[in-house]
Amino acid sequence: MLASLGLTKPPCLVGAVFGKIIEGTRYSNTKEDVTMPFIPGDRFRNLDTLKREFMNMFPDLVPELTSPRIDVYETETHVVASCEIPGIEKKEDIDIHIDDNVLTISGTINKMHEVREENLYRKERFSGRFERVVNLPSSVTAEDTKASYKNGILEIRMPKSMMDRRKKVDIDFL
Known part of the structure; x- marks a missing residue:
């Protein structure tokens, strides 16, 4: 056939x-x-x-397109968040807040250049307001937190709280 x-x-x-x-x-x-x-x-x-x-x-129905991707990991002394946010031009475009072990990253990505809608063939890059909220795996101190932005990657290094440092306690077995 x-x-x-x-x-x-x-x-x-x-x-x-x-x-x-x-x-x-x-x-x-x-x-x-x-x-x-x-x-x-x-x-x-x-x-x-x-x-x-x-x-x-309805941008809220597709949050993965308006929320930056983020990796969160721990070291011995810090919780580190590494976030992809290409297109940021100045530090006033990003806000970082830490409250009760919840990290909030928000800001605005501006359009690099204007293209008239009738000339637009494909639009995949995001521009506009974004927000990402993540729970942190350990208690951190916001006072000594450092953030840097390079090549479209925002890295936030948050020192772990002294109260959260865990130590194994030896037992005196009598």
């Missing part, structure tokens, strides 16, 4: 990513494999625009 249609391999739908249909053959390891579309033409070309408009109207 496949040969009568001019096909040598059965087509399969690979998946959908952000409204785009990804189509192809079951095997695509060689150059000879040709993508076989299920639907002629690009009937889904307007889904990118629809997705962008939806995310602009």
Whole structure:
């Protein structure tokens, strides 16, 4: 049956990513494999625009796009948060607060350059207000906290509180 249609391999739908249909053959390891579309033409070309408009109207429904990615780890003396925030131009654009072992990073990423909406083909970079709130794994002292920003990475080094330092207590076994 496949040969009568001019096909040598059965087509399969690979998946959908952000409204785009990804189509192809079951095997695509060689150059000879040709993508076989299920639907002629690009009937889904307007889904990118629809997705962008939806995310602009309801940014709280997709917080991963408006919240910076963050790694939090501990050393012997500090809790360290390393956060990706590309596009920050000055330190007044970022606010850092520590309250009851909750770290809040907020700020504004400004547009690098204006592009008229009708000329825009794809917009993936975020601009606007952002906020990220994370619970810290240990008690920290906010007074001696240091923060630095380099190459789009914000690093916050928070000293652990003396009350949180754990020490193993030896037992005198009598």
